[in-house]
Amino acid sequence: MLTIRNLVTCYGPIKALKNVSLHVVKGEIVCLIGANGAGKTTLMLSIMGIVKPKEGEILFEDEPIHKLPTPSIVARGISLVPEGRQIFYPLTVEENLELGAYHRYKKEPKESIRLDLEKVYELFPRLKERRKQLAGTLSGGEQQMLAIGRAFMARPKLLMLDEPSLGLAPLLVDSILKTIKSLNEEGLTILLVEQNARRALELAHRGYVLETGKIVLQGRTEDLMADEDIKRAYLGKDYREFTD
């Protein structure tokens, strides 16, 4: 579904991604793990066209998308739940959700958008309770639900989540990850960035390890969890970067 080859993305003279190649197959949950500054967020922003890659190609459903503007990428079916949620605080919950479907209004009947809204409320009953409340007044967990709900409103084929568990209480992390799993079971393909490597590996089918802008390891998540390097670097067994 998503195929990336030799992606190079720079911030000024600094290469944040160096020849990154990866793929996501329809129906999979793929996770990206790596330390702070490894390039995980940059990779997501590059896929969305928010930062422009310098080299390489990104194919979505066999079509190159790396030269497209962000709105066209969203229209093709990729949605990002950004790190730190970035919801619109002064708007209500429902307005935030409706904005997620902004590119659909001209093309689709209102009814189908309303149905998706209902679906989001089904997924997160808490949001339904607070549909008229200003987003800025929500708790961290509710904001994360709203961010996922908003991304879902774009009817993505591929949902990308950047650190969905960041700053959340353990119980909320569980419920967010459970939601991601059930969305996947309903057929949504997911690319997940998580600092909480253990949780990400438990959830995903396959994973890639990003280190200083390079992929250094990949594989089925059960293999990655058993990998000594991963245990040391990311699962809290005497932590250190593993190409040191």
Add this chain to the structure above:
Amino acid sequence: MKPDNTIEYLSQEGWRQWHLELLQSTINRVYHRVPFYRKLMDINNISPEDIKSLEDLKKLPFTTREHLEENYPYDLFAVPLRDIVRLHTFPGPRTPIVKGFTLRDISAVRRLTARFLAVSGVTSEDIIQICLDPGMSVWIAEIKEGAEELGASVIPPDPQSVQNRIKVMRDFRASVLITTPSYALYLMDLMQEKGIEPPKSLSLIVFVGEGIEEEERVRLEQVMGVSTRLGYGVTEAVGPGMGYECDKKSGYHLAVDYFIPEIIDPETGKDVPPGEVGELVITTLAVKANPLIRFRTGDMARFITEPCPCGRTTPRISQIVGQADGRVSIRGIKVSLTYIENLLEKAYSHIPEYVLCIKKKNYLERLSLWVAINEKLFEPSILGLHQVAERFERLFAETFGLECRLKLVEKEHLEEISKGKKIIYLH
């Protein structure tokens, strides 16, 4: 457990992406972690970022068995030593060659071996008897684990007389025999000679270690009442099951989710045209402890360019048609002339003229090394000469786990028989 084989049917585009991703991460790791590869890449002015396509693999230099030996003991590991949970050693001319396994490597090889056996027709219902020489101990361990992964029962090759092996095979109703073609032919002949009926339970023979002539294969299948399959592997690279036959029995399907194969001209190092014979070169993708980049296997084979009717999209190679580097395969054990010369030097303090004679007796190769008498060989007594010869024979047996008689002959006689060759076959 039935292995998941969907990967064998990946599209060509899918394979290219799979290989590119794994090649890049492998190179990223070895460059940072293996000083040998870093140096090799630095000298050739290649950085990991230059690997942007599979064709870029060709920019990297080859690795040979000499490199494995030179970097003994620790210099080829890509993981800290404490992550190595198993070490296999095999003979090198001067030092042993080592191959380490992380836990992940062990389970990867086990899964691959299980797939190889499953594609060969082995199921969890089978009772597998392994008959391989102790010189193939690495494979014995790996095949046993692969079979156990499938849930089959295994009879490993404990030291037994051949009669006892046949008895065990019969009494425990072994259904699968895993052995070399030469040992299978030897068993067949022995059974025929002694008037022993081949056990009815036996339905499949999986050959490893070497290939077999079609004619002999057909005869074996008929006489023993079995079907047969062939497997291929390189001990230094991944293990048994790197190549295996599907039910079409037309060449080895290569397990290219574990490595990238190339076939090159051993003289020029360039790719041979598709379908022509050359040396098989392997770059491992799924190995963590001892990754190998463009390792020259010494095995000569050709790619079979037509797609296989079985539907697998993995590339196929022919049976191995020879050795590129002065090695010879004896019952699956690779004996190289460099090693022999090294043993001669140890015994005689110089390398005399010699020829390695391989004689097939009852399908099992018998080795003898004929050495030309010269003045440097001179010992004050016949006994002394004998002792030196015995020393060589002992060293040989220790190194390869095979017997090789040393015979002193006159120089003229040796030249007459060898006609300038180092290896000859006697009939």
